[in-house]
Amino acid sequence: MYDFLVVGVGPAGARFARRAADVGYDVLALEKGEVGDPLACSGHVSTDLWEYVPESARERLFQNRIYGADFHVGGPGTDAHRFYKREAVSNVIDRVELDRTLADAARAAGADVREGHTVTAVREHSDRVTAAVSTPDGQTAFEAKLLAGADGPVSRVRTEVGLPEPDERLHGVLAFDDAPDDGDHVDVHLTAPRFFAWRIPRGDAGVEYGLAAPPGDSVSEMFDRLTAAYDVETDRFCSGAIPIGPPASTTNERVFLLGDAAGQTKPFTGGGILYGMRAADVAADVIDPTDPGTLSAYETGWRSELANEIRLGRWVRRAYSLPEPLQRLGLRLLSGEIGVHMDEPSSFFSRENLAKLVGR
Numbered sequence: 001m002y003d004f005l006v007v008g009v010g011p012a013g014a015r016f017a018r019r020a021a022d023v024g025y026d027v028l029a030l031e032k033g034e035v036g037d038p039l040a041c042s043g044h045v046s047t048d049l050w051e052y053v054p055e056s057a058r059e060r061l062f063q064n065r066i067y068g069a070d071f072h073v074g075g076p077g078t079d080a081h082r083f084y085k086r087e088a089v090s091n092v093i094d095r096v097e098l099d100r101t102l103a104d105a106a107r108a109a110g111a112d113v114r115e116g117h118t119v120t121a122v123r124e125h126s127d128r129v130t131a132a133v134s135t136p137d138g139q140t141a142f143e144a145k146l147l148a149g150a151d152g153p154v155s156r157v158r159t160e161v162g163l164p165e166p167d168e169r170l171h172g173v174l175a176f177d178d179a180p181d182d183g184d185h186v187d188v189h190l191t192a193p194r195f196f197a198w199r200i201p202r203g204d205a206g207v208e209y210g211l212a213a214p215p216g217d218s219v220s221e222m223f224d225r226l227t228a229a230y231d232v233e234t235d236r237f238c239s240g241a242i243p244i245g246p247p248a249s250t251t252n253e254r255v256f257l258l259g260d261a262a263g264q265t266k267p268f269t270g271g272g273i274l275y276g277m278r279a280a281d282v283a284a285d286v287i288d289p290t291d292p293g294t295l296s297a298y299e300t301g302w303r304s305e306l307a308n309e310i311r312l313g314r315w316v317r318r319a320y321s322l323p324e325p326l327q328r329l330g331l332r333l334l335s336g337e338i339g340v341h342m343d344e345p346s347s348f349f350s351r352e353n354l355a356k357l358v359g360r
Helices: 011-022 047-051 055-061 095-109 156-160 219-229 273-286 292-321 324-334 345-349 351-358
Strands: 002-007 027-031 044-046 062-066 068-072 080-084 090-093 112-115 118-124 129-135 138-149 168-177 185-189 197-201 207-213 235-244 255-257
Touching: 002 011, 002 129, 011 027, 011 095, 011 273, 027 095, 027 138, 044 047, 044 273, 047 090, 047 273, 055 062, 055 095, 062 197, 080 185, 080 324, 090 095, 095 112, 118 156, 138 156, 138 292, 156 255, 168 219, 197 219, 207 219, 255 292, 273 292, 292 324, 292 345, 345 351
Parallel strands: 002 027, 002 138, 027 112, 068 185, 138 255
Antiparallel strands: 044 090, 062 090, 068 080, 118 129, 129 138, 168 207, 168 235, 185 197, 197 207
């Protein structure tokens, strides 16, 4: 019997598998396909990412350095309101390679990471949890003391054990233009209903275009209008769900959720790479596989770690739906040099950022 069975080897699952294996727990981590494939989300992340990957991987992952963002109330060609820092705000990375790097780090720590393993059923028992698994060689089953569901926004684990879903799911789309672009600001268009569209320069790797909106809106049509306005033809199109708002509970008797499965994302961007890995670190620090009661410490701990940022992030997102005159006024008043961390809306109230605002 394993100490931990981890379902899903994205950033959150791989991070937890690595941390748990590091302290000597017997960890099995299962990915339904190949790690990192298909591409699931943007590769635009804060510079905090480098704290979570081996130093040797940095050159392989890095694509571009970003110093800020140009916000547009309309589409391409409309007036931009620039927010910037003098040092890098964020980096653009190879998103697929990130997943593979984190999975390799988990393997190096001693976790057993297996690809092509799809969990089809989960059952909790008084002394263990079991998972039915489909593999290239047929059906099998594994048992562990505890199970981590890190299997994305449409989580099979979450459904199997009856945990509630995140508050909502947006529909996101991505596509790429291979023309090199070493620009150092992203473009954000407040044109999609209740969310936004974006353009991210990726250096020699080209340009990423993306858009997210609530299900039911014509996301593909809106995306086509975005790329047509930029006069580009994109390829490598991919789409997926973006969970917004953590569910009321992310733990059960012997199961806990991580990352997108737990809705551990930024409400104002949909990004969850860093939030998911921060929650994974909380899980690794407080959960004891021999004591399911420690799952409550994880529930309390990750919410304490992220709740303030998620709550403030909801307020930021509400600004996307303000009338256009108010959006323009707000952007005009707040644009310029900033002292804000892209993962932490609470940093808007930091001494550094307030000094920037007062000094204008």
